[in-house]
Structure formats: structure tokens, C-alpha cells
Amino acid sequence: MKQTFKLGTIGGVPVGLNWSAVVTVILIADILAQSILPSAPAGARWLAALVTAALFLGSLAAHELAHAVVARRHGVRVNSITLWMLGGVAELEGEPPNSGADLRIAAVGPATSGAMAAVFTAAWAVAGAFGASPLSTASLAWLAITNGAIALFNLLPGAPLDGGRILRGLLWRRRGDRISAAHAADRAGLAMGRAMIGGGLAALLIGGWFDGLWLVLVGWFITSSAKAEDRWTDLREAAADRRIADIMTPHPDHGWTWQPAGAFIETVALASRQKVFPVIDAGGGPVGVVTVERLARVPAGDADVTLGTLAVPLQAGRIVGPDEPATTVLSYPPFMGDLIAVVVADHHLLGIVTTENVQMLIRRSRLRLAIPAATGRAA
Structure with missing residues (x-):
């Protein structure tokens, strides 16, 4: 918020x-x-x-x-x-x-x-x-x-309300499994939010416009928050015991601080599938990032402007190591374009973590869960 x-x-x-x-x-x-x-x-x-x-x-x-x-x-x-x-x-x-x-x-x-x-x-x-x-x-x-x-x-016993957290804690204590407890609290919140939306719509139909509208708004918030928390639970489960190196895009396309934007567009950006590019200094370490959208706004007459001038400086928290837990970057919103973090070791660029990497993490987790069922049907 x-x-x-x-x-x-x-x-x-x-x-x-x-x-x-x-x-x-x-x-x-x-x-x-x-x-x-x-x-x-x-x-x-x-x-x-x-x-x-x-x-x-x-x-x-x-x-x-x-x-x-x-x-x-x-x-x-x-x-x-x-x-x-x-x-x-x-x-x-x-x-x-x-x-x-x-x-x-x-x-x-x-x-x-x-x-x-x-x-x-x-x-x-x-x-x-x-x-x-x-x-x-x-x-x-x-x-x-x-x-x-x-x-x-x-x-009330449903996420994201405190009652949902209490329900999660009680189920966690009983089952010894935080993930399943979190999923149960999220599902309870989803059901509760939908019930509130239904009640609010009913109130609107009988003329209670203010109470009905407020109930729909609260129900919508609870429903959307419960969905988001359930996805977050899936994400943390998928990232458990994984390192940044396991989810990053290795050896990404990148540019240099002294490189002219026009030359970079012709030789790298046009042939790349990336939406954002790390910019490297003379020491080999990333100092900033530049997006395709930012490059597209460079006037033809300014093609000689350097990437160092165009790049948005990297925040310290967006530079991570390859051996850090993958969960380190899960809560980060995109920094520029779809870039979440830049992966560095010994002051040299190793990879990048993007929203696509995070989405792929979830998709692969669901595939792994589907393997036993698929094997059972084949048998």
C-alpha cells in the first residue's frame, strides 16, 4: 500500500x-x-x-x-x-x-x-x-x-483479517505444516469475501445502497487479498530451498556505460528478447539499467548519447548474490520494466531476475505437483 x-x-x-x-x-x-x-x-x-x-x-x-x-x-x-x-x-x-x-x-x-x-x-x-x-x-x-x-x-476467520492469521496459526500448530494452514486460511477468506459481496448486492437490491456498497467494497478487498495471499503462499512454497542462481536468467544481454545508445540498439537491443538491460561500468559491475522503452525515446539526433547517461542507477537492495535464498526477491516489486534484481558475484554480472522468472518458478512447481497424477494415469 x-x-x-x-x-x-x-x-x-x-x-x-x-x-x-x-x-x-x-x-x-x-x-x-x-x-x-x-x-x-x-x-x-x-x-x-x-x-x-x-x-x-x-x-x-x-x-x-x-x-x-x-x-x-x-x-x-x-x-x-x-x-x-x-x-x-x-x-x-x-x-x-x-x-x-x-x-x-x-x-x-x-x-x-x-x-x-x-x-x-x-x-x-x-x-x-x-x-x-x-x-x-x-x-x-x-x-x-x-x-x-x-x-x-x-x-472473522479468513485471510487477510487477523482472524484468518489466527486460524492459520492454530492450524499450523495442529498440523505442523505452515503451507497447508496458510492455504486453508486463504480459502476461508475467499469464501467469506464472496459471501460479503453477495450480501452487499442483496442489500443494494432492497434499497440499502450505502450499506450494500460498503459491504461489496469490503468483500472485494477481502476476496482480492485472499487470492493474492494464496498466490504468495504458492510462490514461497515453490521457492523453498532454492537459490537466486536457480531462478535467474544467466548471462543476460547488457551494455556498457560508455557505449553509444544507437550502436547498442543496433547490435544488442534489436536482437534481444529482454525488455531491460543491465549497464556495466569499466570494472565489470552493473551500475544501472536501461529499458527498451527508454531506448525507444532517444531522438535520432542523440544516438551518440551513452548508456551511462540514459541508465537508471541501481538501488543497493536490487543487487543480490547467486547463493542468497530465492525468497529474498519474491516480495520485491519490479524496479524497471520487468526487472526485479541483478545478480552479482565478485563485482561481476551473473544474471538477472525478472517477473517472468518468478512466474516460471510457479509454473514449474505446478508441473512437479502434476507428475505423480500423470504417472498414475499412464500406469
Whole structure:
């Protein structure tokens, strides 16, 4: 999830907002001001609505921060926390080391939302006892109820919700097999998401357009996320015990920093099937990459411009060694074109890893699974 607005770092973890979170805050504030909060001067009612919506966003951040804190205690790296339209996302790198860690990381989110519900309930009771304004008590009541609802909703047993992670952890502990447990949680999430979409469409048909539309949106998110997680599970399974060298394209076509673009296009790019090319410096190490699209934009009069000038510099994290685990690059999005990483040993180019390499990894894994069935039919 892309961060549109950076809020800062907490414990070294970047925290930010996706633009859709701003839309949610405005929408919640409008609903509170127009339909939920008691009558009051418009300025006071809107101020209370905006503060309540901001506190709600803070509650979501606390939920995700709890995941992050527990994940880091178990050695799982946290890359970022992003709040968006349907909640928050703590981007974790790697997997929990065991089923117990998986359960604790998952359960702390709903537990935190439940704790927030309890805090706001207590504040609501105290505010009422001391004669606080109806706007204040109504806002605290809404925050208490909403955080309680978030805790319960997140306990639904299907990925990508926390309840799906809890289901995965329990099945992992029972079966001793994380992969099959993950597949089961993903399938549960897929079924749950489809049920929500069906329920939302039914609500739309009987006139509940807002509730129906929201339910369809949440169901679509759960369905698409469950599919993505199931594919990710397949990918990790396919990459198990494999090295970068096992999946890379060896000896790729490449260019040199001093090489004119026109000459490179004529002698290499036109004859190559690659979409992106590493660019090598005088020492033999890759320093950048250039894509077919970038080369195609070079004007005819600038054919003498060098590849070093055109190349996009390589990020340090995109240079990997051949003996690193293949899982190292699985979560990387493409860097330029379909390039995921450049493989280097002793400062010399050995290969590249592309999205096609990753897709081939999955296809070959499925072929291996099909071999016993095919052998059985032949027999």
C-alpha cells in the first residue's frame, strides 16, 4: 500500500497515510456531523466530528502498531505502517518463526482494538458522570462501539483479517505444516469475501445502497487479498530451498556505460528478447539499467548519447548474490520494466531476475505437483 502522506517514524518504522484514508476521515466526519452527533451549533458539531474521526484514525494506527511491535519482538522485520480507506496495513518482511509467534502477532491487533473500546467506554462513563457535553459523550460512545466492532470484525476467520492469521496459526500448530494452514486460511477468506459481496448486492437490491456498497467494497478487498495471499503462499512454497542462481536468467544481454545508445540498439537491443538491460561500468559491475522503452525515446539526433547517461542507477537492495535464498526477491516489486534484481558475484554480472522468472518458478512447481497424477494415469 503506497503512502501518499508521510507522518514520520515510530521505532524506526515509517508511518503514513494513503490518500484514501483522508477520504475516509472526511466521510466519517460528515456522517457523524449529519446523522449521529446530537444537535448543536454547526461549528461545534463539525469540530467534534473531525476530532472523533481523527481519534478513530489514531485507533487504527494503534491496532497496526501493536502488530508491528509484537512482530519485531519475534524477529520479523516491519517495513512500514500505512492507513487507508478500509483500515491499516503493517507491511511485514518475512514470516513468523513458529505457530506461537504467528498467533501472538495476529491476536494483538484485535486485542488492542478491544482495549481501545474499553478505554473509550470508561471515558464515556466518566464524561457522563461529570456532566460533559452531549457532543463529547456521543463522540466517546461512537468511538467505543466502533473500536469494539473493529475488534470483532477482525476476528472473522479468513485471510487477510487477523482472524484468518489466527486460524492459520492454530492450524499450523495442529498440523505442523505452515503451507497447508496458510492455504486453508486463504480459502476461508475467499469464501467469506464472496459471501460479503453477495450480501452487499442483496442489500443494494432492497434499497440499502450505502450499506450494500460498503459491504461489496469490503468483500472485494477481502476476496482480492485472499487470492493474492494464496498466490504468495504458492510462490514461497515453490521457492523453498532454492537459490537466486536457480531462478535467474544467466548471462543476460547488457551494455556498457560508455557505449553509444544507437550502436547498442543496433547490435544488442534489436536482437534481444529482454525488455531491460543491465549497464556495466569499466570494472565489470552493473551500475544501472536501461529499458527498451527508454531506448525507444532517444531522438535520432542523440544516438551518440551513452548508456551511462540514459541508465537508471541501481538501488543497493536490487543487487543480490547467486547463493542468497530465492525468497529474498519474491516480495520485491519490479524496479524497471520487468526487472526485479541483478545478480552479482565478485563485482561481476551473473544474471538477472525478472517477473517472468518468478512466474516460471510457479509454473514449474505446478508441473512437479502434476507428475505423480500423470504417472498414475499412464500406469
